[in-house]
Amino acid sequence: MSTSSESAEIAATDDDFWNVEGIVGELGQIRRNWRTTNSHHAEYGxxxxxxxxxxxxxxxxxxxxxxxxxxxxxxxxxxxxxxxxxxxxxxxxxxxxxxxxxxxxxxxxxxxxxxxxxxxxxxxxxxxxxxxxxxxxxxxxxxxxxxxxxxxxxxxxxxxxxxxxxxxxxxxxxxxxxxxxxxxxxxxxxxxxxxxIDIHPGATIGRGFFIDHGTGVVVGETAIVGDNVRLYQGVTLGAKDFTSKSSGESSGALVRAQPRHPIVEDDVVIYAAATILGRVTIGKGSEIGGNVWLTHSVPPQSRVSQARPLVAHVQTGNATPSAASLN
The missing domain is CATH 1.10.3130.10 (serine acetyltransferase, domain 1)
Structure with missing residues (x-):
């Protein structure tokens, strides 16, 4: 025995309450227009x-x-x-x-x-x-x-x-x-x-690769990662500039399949939320600190960290704070 809600559902379906036929027709026209506009993709699939x-x-x-x-x-x-x-x-x-x-x-x-x-x-x-x-x-x-x-x-x-x-x-x-x-x-x-963890299949990764925790890690298509490299959560090995600067291409045209991601040499450690952009090289044995934003190469055995934070000391009744860096 069907319930009143089931009967209403059947009635709505029978009467095409949702105008499904009209929606199907409109979607079909959109698909045909897309295939005409993108003829080089038309046979895909x-x-x-x-x-x-x-x-x-x-x-x-x-x-x-x-x-x-x-x-x-x-x-x-x-x-x-x-x-x-x-x-x-x-x-x-x-x-x-x-x-x-x-x-x-x-x-x-x-x-x-x-x-x-x-x-x-x-x-x-x-x-x-x-x-x-x-x-x-x-x-x-x-x-x-x-x-x-x-x-x-x-x-x-x-x-x-x-x-x-x-x-x-x-x-x-x-x-x-x-x-x-x-x-x-x-x-x-x-x-x-x-x-x-988002690793493009085109990225080249060496032996002994370790991603600790991992959430939010991004490794771009043309990145090259050496042996014994360790990444922590939130690290990005990304591209700096997606637009073409070569003549003959329209302004803002994407450059595809070009080296645009970092090279990370052997024995490098990159700590949480560090962002390294562009075709830069992180030299062997380097250590990149957390939250660092890096767009240039660094030599082997480098230690890169963000600026020391400042702490303001405010005395009661004194509106003028003094600042000291954390050691």
Missing amino acids: TEGFPSRVRLAKVAEELCGALFPLRLGPDFVRLHNEETFVTQSLQIALSRLQAQVRLEMHYSAERKHEVEEQANAIVLAFSRQLPEIRRLLDLDIDAAYRGDPAARSLDEVLICYPGLLAIIHHRLAHALHRLGAPLVARILSEIAHGSTG
């Missing part, structure tokens, strides 16, 4: 786009294959570890191939080669997985050594959001370099959404 939902599952399966006992399902034990990894990789790589194929369909110049291109990319990617695991082991060790609150390597891998972001970045960076930038970007954004 005719076969579908890579799916964020499916790639999230691929990422989960790859994490399990890389670290079966710690990031795999709870039924994995030493006796069935190899079987689980074999099955996980077969499934994950097949699903990944399907997503790469969708990207290739609209980016490839020769459509009949899409299947071959997708197969080649995923095959090359699969061969990089052992090296990715080696790099991740160094990242885990760096986090354990760099954080006195960490009680074990297992805790670092299972609990630290920085490690999840780095795992996704290592996988995404490989795909980005192999020619699947959209799939790579989706993998990065999946980690961004769950950790608050």
Whole structure:
């Protein structure tokens, strides 16, 4: 027996109370206008786009294959570890191939080669997985050594959001370099959404990378980060100027795929909320203090900090304060 609210809902639907047909028609016209205006994008997605939902599952399966006992399902034990990894990789790589194929369909110049291109990319990617695991082991060790609150390597891998972001970045960076930038970007954004850490898949990151706490960290597309670098929450490795200054381009036109993000050399520590902008170099072994705003290069072994704060001492009945810097 239906309730009065259910009856009202059915009546409204039957009478097109919401004017859905009119809205559908207007939305359709907007889409057609957009495709006419942006004809160079018109064929994009005719076969579908890579799916964020499916790639999230691929990422989960790859994490399990890389670290079966710690990031795999709870039924994995030493006796069935190899079987689980074999099955996980077969499934994950097949699903990944399907997503790469969708990207290739609209980016490839020769459509009949899409299947071959997708197969080649995923095959090359699969061969990089052992090296990715080696790099991740160094990242885990760096986090354990760099954080006195960490009680074990297992805790670092299972609990630290920085490690999840780095795992996704290592996988995404490989795909980005192999020619699947959209799939790579989706993998990065999946980690961004769950950790608050935004690393563009184009960024090059060396061994032993550690992000402590992590929320709000941004690493831009053309950033180059050396070995044994540590970042804290809120650090930005960003671009300073997005506009083109070359002749022949309209004012304010964006420059794409140009080096515009910092180079951070080996053994650098960058503390919370520091912002480093532009194609500047932070020399080896340097330490950048919290809340620093930096737009120029610094030599190796530099120590950069913000100005000392001032404290005003106000005496009762005296309107004239005296100021002293904090030591």
